[in-house]
Amino acid sequence: MDDVVHQEKILILDFGSQYTQLIARRVREIGVYCEIFPCNAPTSKIREFNPKGIILSGSPFSVHQRTAPKIPKGVLDAGLPILGICYGMQIITKTLGGTVELSKTREYGHAMLKIDDKSDLFRGLADSEQVWMSHGDRIVKIPNGFTSIAHTDNSPVAAMKNGKGVFTLQFHPEVVHTPNGKTILQNFVKDICGCACNWSMRSFLVYEVERIKEIVGKDKVLLGISGGVDSTVAAAIIHKAIGDQLTCLFIDNGLLRKDEAKKVLKTFKEELHIKVKFKDASDVFLKPLSKVTDPEKKRKIIGRQFINVFREEAKKIGKNVNFLAQGTLYPDVIESVSFRGPSAVIKSHHNVGGLPKVMRMKLLEPFRELFKDEVRTLGLEMKISETLIHRQPFPGPGLAIRIIGAVTKERLEILRNADEIVVDEIKKAGLYREIWQSFAVLLPVKSVGVMGDERTYDNAIAVRAVNSKDAMTADWVRLPGDLLAKISNRIINEVNGVNRVVYDISSKPPGTIEWE
Ligand code: XMP
Secondary structure, three states, X not given: OOOOOOOOEEEEEEOOOOOHHHHHHHHHXXXXXXXXXXXXXXXXXXXXXXXXXXXXXXXXXXXXXXXXXXXXXXXXXXXXXXXXXXXXHHHHHHHOOOEEEOOOXXXXXXXXXXXXXXXXXXXXXXXXXXXXXXXXXEEEEOOOOOEEEEEOOOOOOOEEEOOOOEEEXXXXXXXXXXXXXXXXXXXXXXXXXXXXXXXXXXXXXXXXXXXXXXXXXXOEEEEEEOOOHHHHHHHHHHHHHHHHHEEEEEEEOOOOOOOHHHHHHHHHHHHOOOOEXXXXXXXXXXXXXXXXXXXXXXXXXXXXXXXXXXHHHHHXXXXXXXXXXXOOOHHHHHHOOOOOOOOOOOOOOOOOOOHHHHHOOXXXXXXXXXXXXXXXXXXXXXXXXXXXXXXXXXXXXXXXXXXXXXXXXXXXXXXXXXXXXXXXXXXXXXOOOOOOEEEEEEEEEEEEEEEOOEEEEEEEEEEEXXXXXXXXXXXXOOOOHHHHHHHHXXXXXXXXXXXXXXXXXXXXXXXXXXXX
């Protein structure tokens, strides 16, 4: 197979910075394929990857700490262009004989970069550029052979180079607070490393369709769909590659939003022209949930029932289905090998995680190399509608973790009606796409109200709207008062069983996005 998309690649060595994935996304946006390896990756693996250049990330470590990670052997003398960012700069300095000083005050925030050399890394920039600093240590003596190429008021050496392809930056070019950071990264990957920009979702589509054809051959593939972006785009690309050798299975767990099952089936039929095997398994999920109040128990029950139903339905499809397709994304892959190790599991988000083991099938993961925004672009490339591509995330355990306490059909009905109003009003206000998640939560807390002349004693609905980049942290959205008023009025007037609406003004941390 002609693999142009991976021909010229950049390697990012991760020293544990919170921004490492952002560097990778920026490089991909420029059109160059890159991967992230942990900074303790074996030299042989780095060599085998055969990058055209290497970027060293930042780190929560100081180079003065005893356990501070080192640059893998052979990287600095591989003859490849290198860009050290923040900690990457300091560890290069220390390794090559310069001096890094432990600074008493941390330089954090905006700074004005004064550029002293615009011949390569800073080509096309102004004499003075806004940049984002976040460092404790600073360079006081640069290593032999290096020259400073930019400074700020606080950092006499904010960037340097050695004339042999090694460049360093004290600031973060990957974050939005460095408005022209992308130009710097582009100068590095295109001009200095000489990468052609072959990576785009258009070229990935051609490549991946061929790859799927080759891997699957005449076998059959089973894919569980949820109506979410990842499984929908996965269905589309696999179907494009192998047509009806793909079977899509959609299980209604009874915890979906209003008319969701109907809408998903309609989209697959009318928009994507992909056949779906549908199983309404609501009772299988709702019965064991009826008396359960503990959130983790709810998740476990839903996860277990999902696997049971999936297995049963898969059996009915026949024996010759050898592949199980999954929408695994690149961040999940890196998480499992990350230098910092997988982040602490605060909630067990592994509702379908056990599926591959139980199914004993070969895995087909078309998006193992992609970030979520790339999957979205790929979906648009395949002409999947924007409404679908820009759907907000919805958790696997569905409405079960948005009903505090036991999940019953009556409570589900109330929540569905309230949730639909929240989403509808947010869409009408033109805010749906810019909000990460917006939804209703049912609080089975009875409070007193008056409706007309009557006293009511009913449930409360909490409205939640958060902004986030990756769901790890989130901030509550300052929704306009008029919009909140409209949502509240409509819910109280239109949804039986609700007489009070509250707005959740907690951020994550310390709150979480979902209430359970
Ligand atoms: P929290 O509530 O932990 O949520 O701040 C972070 C993101 O994950 C989603 N979420 C889940 N997704 N299974 C899922 O597939 C789960 O059990 C689950 N719990 C939370 C949540 O909607 C948010 O996007």
